[in-house]
Amino acid sequence: MSRYFFYLVFVNMIANVVASVPKILISHREDGAIVSMILSFFSGLVFCYIVTRFFNLFPGQGLPELTRKYLPRWVSFPVLLLIAGSWYIAGLITLVTFSFLLKRFLTPDMPLPWITSTFLLFLTYGILMKSRSVLYTIEFVLLCCLPIIFVITLKAYTTPELRWDFIKEAVMHIYHVPDFSAFSASTYLLLGGFNLIIFNRLFKREQHINWKNMLFIGLAGGASLVTTYFVPIGINGFESIGGIVYPWITTSDALRLEFFVVERVLYIFLLLYLAISFLSVLIHWHVTLELLKSIIWFKRLRWKKRNLTPFLFIGLFWFVSLEIVTYLTEYQLIEYTRYFLNYLLCSFAVMFGLFLFIKRRAEV
Amino acid sequence: MLSRTPENPGDTIKWLSQELKPSFDLVHKPLHMDEKHAELLYIKTVVDGTQLQQLVIKPFFELATDQHVEAYLNSLPNQQDITSKEQMLLEMTKGSVVILIRDHLLLMDIKKVNTDTVQQTSIEPTIQGPQLSLSEDIATNVNLIRQRYHRPSLVIETMELGEKNKQTLAIIYDEEVVLKDVLEQVKRKLKAIKIPIIQSTTELQRLMNDKRRSLMPTMMMTERTDRVVYNLASGKVALLLDGGHSVILAPAIFFDFMTSMDDKYGSYWVTKSLKFLRYSGLFACLTLPGVYVAATSYNPEVFRVELALSIAGSRIGVPYPSFIEVLFMLMVMELLTEASIRLPKAVTGTATTVGGLILGTAATEAALASNIMIIIVAAVAISTFVIPINEMSFAIRVVRYILLAFASLGGLAGLVFGLIGILMYLTQMESFGEPYFKMYWQTKRAETRKIQT
Numbered sequence: 001m002s003r004y005f006f007y008l009v010f011v012n013m014i015a016n017v018v019a020s021v022p023k024i025l026i027s028h029r030e031d032g033a034i035v036s037m038i039l040s041f042f043s044g045l046v047f048c049y050i051v052t053r054f055f056n057l058f059p060g061q062g063l064p065e066l067t068r069k070y071l072p073r074w075v076s077f078p079v080l081l082l083i084a085g086s087w088y089i090a091g092l093i094t095l096v097t098f099s100f101l102l103k104r105f106l107t108p109d110m111p112l113p114w115i116t117s118t119f120l121l122f123l124t125y126g127i128l129m130k131s132r133s134v135l136y137t138i139e140f141v142l143l144c145c146l147p148i149i150f151v152i153t154l155k156a157y158t159t160p161e162l163r164w165d166f167i168k169e170a171v172m173h174i175y176h177v178p179d180f181s182a183f184s185a186s187t188y189l190l191l192g193g194f195n196l197i198i199f200n201r202l203f204k205r206e207q208h209i210n211w212k213n214m215l216f217i218g219l220a221g222g223a224s225l226v227t228t229y230f231v232p233i234g235i236n237g238f239e240s241i242g243g244i245v246y247p248w249i250t251t252s253d254a255l256r257l258e259f260f261v262v263e264r265v266l267y268i269f270l271l272l273y274l275a276i277s278f279l280s281v282l283i284h285w286h287v288t289l290e291l292l293k294s295i296i297w298f299k300r301l302r303w304k305k306r307n308l309t310p311f312l313f314i315g316l317f318w319f320v321s322l323e324i325v326t327y328l329t330e331y332q333l334i335e336y337t338r339y340f341l342n343y344l345l346c347s348f349a350v351m352f353g354l355f356l357f358i359k360r361r362a363e364v
Numbered sequence: 365m366l367s368r369t370p371e372n373p374g375d376t377i378k379w380l381s382q383e384l385k386p387s388f389d390l391v392h393k394p395l396h397m398d399e400k401h402a403e404l405l406y407i408k409t410v411v412d413g414t415q416l417q418q419l420v421i422k423p424f425f426e427l428a429t430d431q432h433v434e435a436y437l438n439s440l441p442n443q444q445d446i447t448s449k450e451q452m453l454l455e456m457t458k459g460s461v462v463i464l465i466r467d468h469l470l471l472m473d474i475k476k477v478n479t480d481t482v483q484q485t486s487i488e489p490t491i492q493g494p495q496l497s498l499s500e501d502i503a504t505n506v507n508l509i510r511q512r513y514h515r516p517s518l519v520i521e522t523m524e525l526g527e528k529n530k531q532t533l534a535i536i537y538d539e540e541v542v543l544k545d546v547l548e549q550v551k552r553k554l555k556a557i558k559i560p561i562i563q564s565t566t567e568l569q570r571l572m573n574d575k576r577r578s579l580m581p582t583m584m585m586t587e588r589t590d591r592v593v594y595n596l597a598s599g600k601v602a603l604l605l606d607g608g609h610s611v612i613l614a615p616a617i618f619f620d621f622m623t624s625m626d627d628k629y630g631s632y633w634v635t636k637s638l639k640f641l642r643y644s645g646l647f648a649c650l651t652l653p654g655v656y657v658a659a660t661s662y663n664p665e666v667f668r669v670e671l672a673l674s675i676a677g678s679r680i681g682v683p684y685p686s687f688i689e690v691l692f693m694l695m696v697m698e699l700l701t702e703a704s705i706r707l708p709k710a711v712t713g714t715a716t717t718v719g720g721l722i723l724g725t726a727a728t729e730a731a732l733a734s735n736i737m738i739i740i741v742a743a744v745a746i747s748t749f750v751i752p753i754n755e756m757s758f759a760i761r762v763v764r765y766i767l768l769a770f771a772s773l774g775g776l777a778g779l780v781f782g783l784i785g786i787l788m789y790l791t792q793m794e795s796f797g798e799p800y801f802k803m804y805w806q807t808k809r810a811e812t813r814k815i816q817t
Contacts (some may be wrong), residue, residue: 003805075782106663107775118774122785129792136802141784143803263668267776274780 001213002133002203003051005193007142009048009217012192013224014153017248018273019090020337023106023230024185026241029233032176036183037225043159043183044190045218047348054355055196058362060204063197063284064294067307067354077295078352084291088317091284093172093337096325098277100333106270116325121168122278124314125285131202134286138279145272149167152252152265153227161254162234165301169238181338189228190221191344195350196354198287204338245330256333266314289313368703376449380462383453395421403464410459412476419474420463429471434465444471454530454778480504482607487587487754493628497587501604502532504577509536509602510543511731523554525605526562532606533568536592545613546796550601565608572614575756579762581718581755582795591625603789617802621756622646645747650764650786652740653690654771654779660686662775674736679729687772693733693741695769696723698761 016022029280058066063083067076099116105116126134154213157160196203232247235254248269255265262268292313301308328336377392384390384407392405402424406416419440427433437443439555444454444460448491452462452471459475460759479500486497498505525533533554537547553572562568569583586592587610592602597614603612622642628633646704660679682689698718703713723741727733733741752756763786770782790801 076555102777106777110774115777118778120782122788123637125785126788132799133792135443136799137784139803140787140791140801153790233766261668261671262666264666267663267666271776271780272779275784278784 001209002009002205004139004199005052005196006213006217007138008195009136009190009192010142010220011138011148011276011279011283013189013221014088014145015094015273015276016189016282018098018101018277019094020334021185021188022232022247023245023334024231025182025229025340027221028182028236028359029170029241030173030176030178030273032173033182033229034171034174035176036178036180037186037229038176040183040186041190041218041225044187044221047187048190048193048217049209050352050355051193051196055200055203055360056206056208057359059200059206060201062199062201062290062294064291065201066204066358066362068294070358071354075361080291080295080345083351084288085296086347087284087291088288088320089340090214090344091281091288092224092321092324093333094277094280094284095123095321095325096328096333098274098339099325100276100330101246101249104246105266109146112325113322118323119281120318120321123281123285124281126278126282128310129288130197134282135199135202138283140181141275144151145275148223148268149276150270152255152269152344153231155255155257155265156227156231158250159235159255162231163237164234166236167234167239172232173312175226181342184341185338186225186229186301187345188218188311188341188356189225195287198290208282220265256363272335282363285317288317368372373464373467376452376469377403377462377464379449379457380405380453380617383720384456384507384652387641388751395424396761397425399467400424400433402433403460405456405464406474407456407459410457410476411461411474412459415476416461416473421593428580430466434468434470435560437463437465437470440472444473446471466779476501477501477697478746479607480510483587485587488591488625488752490588490626490629494588496589498589498609498611500607500609502534503742505604505611506534508589509592509596509604512589513538513596516539518596524678525554525557525568526559529562531562536602536604536746537612538599539657541597543615543796544600545598546798547601550603550614554603562605563607565603565605565610565612568603568605569612580618580759580790580793580800581621581753582614582793583798584613584620584753585610586613586753587611588625589812594625594628602650603769609743615798617795617798618790619772619804620751622751624752640753642750643794645750648762649744649750649760650767651779651783652744653694653764654712654767654782655776656740656769657687657690658776658779661772666776675734678734678736683731684735687768690739690740690768693723693727693737694744694765697741697745749765 014202025037028036055061064076064080067080071079095116097350099112099119102115103112126137128136227249232244232251235251236244236247241247249266252269253264253266257263257265257268289310293310296309296313298307298309298312301312365438366467383393384476387407387410389407391406391408395402395404404420410418420437420443424433428438430749442565444455446469452460452469455471457460459473459477461472462468462475463472480503482496482499482504484736485495498508500637509517515538519537521535521540523533523535532795535547535550535554545693547719550572559570559571559573562571566585569585573582584595592611596602600613603614612720624637624638625641629640630638640742656675656692659667659672664676666672667675679686680691696719699724700716703715703719707715728735728738748757748761751760765784767782770778770785774781789802792801793800
């Protein structure tokens with residue numbers, strides 16, 4: 001597979017920390033989080049494999065092109081609209097969560113709408129770019145961030161603050177029936193491959209995902225899943241982690257770099273995740289915008305030789321984000337995220353049905 | 365080869381001298397000896413007198429008959445084809461001589477060029493590598509390039525540019541490796557250029573830009589022949605204008621501007637370290653002013669306590685917010701840089717000394733800027749100069765202020781957003797169809813040959 005595919009997968013893996021995944025997992029630490037994680041690990045890999053195999057059959061074509069070719073319009077329109085909606089909300093959750101984080105930890109003096117507007121300003125520029133440029137941006141930012149994230153993770157595993165007893169205690173709760181929310185939350189880590197619904201347009205060369213690729217994704221996914229769940233527990237304690245709103249932020253604040261210009265890892269972590277979550281929103285909303293453009297396009301809406309339809313969508317994005325960010329509380333945000341992740345998992349049934357149908361029609 | 369013009373050659377001569385009449389340097393010289401007759405018409409200031417004497421006048425008197433002289437002249441390599449009266453006129457202004465012999469017109473190229481001295485490299489000096497750059501004469505320059513790149517597939521096409529001054533432009537490329545669509549685009553853009561006067565190769569760069577307002581250079585200007593040859597061999601197109609002391613290369617991507625030719629000549633680890641140094645310089649000069657503003661005004665808690673305190677301590681007595689302090693000092697620094705470029709060489713030393721003194725000590729003593737600010741400004745200034753290609757370093761100077769603005773508005777978060785914003789701006793740019801900012805992991809062929817992603 002092209003290296004750009006892995007970037008799409010990785011961004012989701014890393015950005016999950018900001019999408020309340022650890023919080024949801026930890027809230028189920030006494031009733032089946034671990035089994036759900038193991039299950040979701042395999043199902044996530046299977047999902048990833050299916051979607052990649054499907055799009056490998058149609059090099060250079062995204063989902064909109066396929067539905068246009070093989071489905072009647074009255075089916076494709078609502079389905080694509082639904083998918084666009086899901087992707088928009090996935091991005092929105094990251095955006096809102098990170099706005100809260102910034103407000104709380106980095107720039108407490110700035111009003112929340114102002115923080116979100118800064119985000120939106122750059123996102124607007126980003127999602128209007130060509131898909132190709134989006135991938136290049138992702139590549140470079142990840143290249144800058146991944147080594148530092150790796151060092152921080154290593155630091156977290158080796159710090160004396162990490163008590164293995166807590167982790168052992170957490171492992172002891174393995175004999176529980178898996179929980180659906182925990183299952184869907186941890187599956188989210190491995191769903192990055194689904195961004196192929198748009199980005200497959202760029203993978204024009206015929207390519208095939210093989211077991212080496214899957215092993216690589218599996219290893220990275222497994223490692224990030226384990227780290228996401230166990231490290232906060234090991235550092236904050238099995239009991240007391242329950243009372244923490246942002247488990248990973250508090251965890252990173254427990255780490256110290258004694259011999260560096262910046263002493264508290266928290267700030268490095270925040271800035272890194274600012275970049276990563278920006279990427280996550282960028283990918284999701286770029287997909288949303290492209291999907292919307294493929295189903296709704298006003299030919300007449302022109303001004304100075306430029307079609308204004310995308311700007312219409314972006315206006316909508318701005319409006320909804322600013323409304324939501326002022327309306328939600330942190331508690332509600334986590335609740336709704338939980339609902340959304342559950343819904344997202346169910347909606348993939350529709351997605352796979354769609355894939356199967358297209359595959360039959362296309363006879364490949 | 366005889367060139368017969370439909371009109372009477374005598375009339376053509378008359379017409380040509382009519383057109384050039386008022387000039388003092390027009391020479392119309394009949395040569396007579398026994399039965400031999402010839403006429404010379406040329407502009408003496410652009411013609412090499414000694415060569416004319418050697419090649420044309422002396423043989424005329426030595427050879428026996430008219431026929432001999434004509435045969436001799438026709439065999440000279442300097443002879444040019446005649447297509448029209450207008451072309452003859454144009455060639456004469458460039459330094460050709462019109463000879464009328466036995467009712468035939470001949471055109472001889474006997475130019476005198478005073479700009480063909482090869483100069484020392486002044487814009488991109490290197491430690492190792494060739495020390496001579498190009499001259500300002502196109503023939504000499506083509507010679508310099510050909511002498512460094514011995515390949516039959518090297519193609520040099522010429523065209524004329526500028527509606528009034530008709531400068532010769534050479535399009536140079538290696539036919540075997542050149543990126544075909546880039547070549548097409550370059551030619552198309554050159555054809556579209558409508559400009560009365562063109563003076564230098566660098567001017568082309570601006571004319572060939574599609575966007576009216578651009579920040580980053582998408583073509584590279586260079587005066588180094590080794591760089592030209594290296595780029596030709598990797599499939600780029602070089603443009604060379606007569607009278608220009610530099611070549612422009614297309615396409616050019618961001619990383620090209622961060623490469624010095626010394627990178628080719630040093631040993632592996634030395635080169636890698638120097639590259640690392642260069643990129644850290646780039647990063648430092650982009651972010652340092654922003655980081656200073658963010659760290660003093662927004663997030664003093666980010667840095668370790670000792671550092672935060674010493675920054676705050678050195679700012680005691682500074683009467684305005686940090687971003688004004690940074691802006692003020694940076695502006696003075698930019699003025700100093702700009703002044704030392706424009707000033708005559710003799711005065712530059714004074715300017716830098718005075719500026720350095722004022723910037724260095726007086727500003728802190730007057731509590732107009734903190735000590736740490738001075739260090740940052742100095743670091744920023746020095747690291748800007750590390751960027752090897754001048755145009756890029758100018759662009760980076762501008763970008764720095766954009767980042768400073770974002771950092772002043774949003775602290776560290778604003779700075780990170782700003783950096784990503786700049787990154788996105790770079791990734792969506794293109795240089796003749798090639799992505800401007802893209803990581804190249806695989807071999808160059810695999811990445812550039814349109815086998816995308």
